[in-house]
Amino acid sequence: MDAIKAWFSGSKDYYQGVAIYASLPVKKTRILKNLNRGKNNRNMSTLVSELRKYGSMPKPVKKSEPVIVVKEAHPDQKEINTEHVRTQLATESQKQEFTGIRLGDLPAELRPRFLRAQKIFYDMIELKFALNDLPDNASDKALPIMINIFQLDEERDTIWEELHHWKKHRTLLTVPEDDFSKLDPKSLWRKKRNLEANITKISKRxxxxxxxxxxxxxxxxxxxxxxxxxxxxxxLHQHKVNLEKIKKLI
Known part of the structure; x- marks a missing residue:
């Protein structure tokens, strides 16, 4: 399945992976129910295992199709076709990204977060297209784009934790107001290590x-x-938010 291959060769986004698994003709209801609870280490491992298992299944042999010769498009038409394909990809990805969550179902406190998640989603798509358009020797231009994508992806994960927590428990996650701007570099690194250790421990729990x-x-x-x-x-959510704050200060 092309979608599974693309997922494994890409960033392995958890929620897109769940959407792919949900669309498979062969899936287990119990596993899908657990995956829909949200991203954690155990669910991510299960998702990777199930998609890899399905991707390795033997596929029926297709009859060879007649070769169709297509005339090369005019440069302007090529650009139009590219934009059309990208629009289709963005629309399809958007459906997978926001399946099961609707703005109108959220409390007032989470609606700005949902809208922010939408903006991040489209910003990341544009950045990925920009990255793909760069020539192979443009590593100096690629690095800032990749860093930007990584930072947006971390922010997106934090927002989705808040949204899925509301969907599962109908309670809001507490957003910490800790200020680390006055800490010296040594204290920031120490705090970072402590938070990372706590995140690992609580995630396992x-x-x-x-x-x-x-x-x-x-x-x-x-x-x-x-x-x-x-x-x-x-x-766990509070620790992750604080860790993001510290990373921006280091």
Whole structure:
């Protein structure tokens, strides 16, 4: 499947990968339900495994199609065709990116975040097109574009965590107001290492709690596990936001 090959050769965006998995003719409802809970280490590993498994399946042999000779388009027509293809790609990607989340269903606090996610999405598409248009020897121009894409991608992940948390739990993630601008470089690096360690530890804890939730049948215990997940995800989100702030200062 071309979409799977493109996903593996690209940035492996989690939510686009879930949309691809959901469109497969052979998929497991339980796995899709877990993937729709949002991005975490366990779900990302499952997604990669399932897409790789489907991508390696033998495909039916197609009959050879007659070769059609197409006359070379006029330069102006080539540009029009390129813009048309890019518009189609952007539209299709937009459908995959925002599936399951609608602006009107969100509380007032999250609507600006949703609109920001949309802007980031289209900005990243334009940057990726600009990167693809560069000649092979333009590494000096490519690097700033790649850094910009990476920074936007991190911001997008943070916003989607807030949106998916609301969709799952109907509660808002707390946005920290910590100010690190007065810290010296040494303190910033120390804080960065501590946050990264805490993020790793809490991520593993959340993954384990989701595993516990899958096997727990007692209603009361399930509610306790869900409450623990909400609290941990809230703390995890605050650490990630603070880590982004520190990275911008270093």
């Amino acid at each position: 959340v993954d384990q709690r989701y595993s516990d939730l899958e096997t727990e049948t007692n209603k009361h215990d399930r509610l306790l596990i869900e409450s623990s997940i909400r609290k941990s995800e809230n703390t």
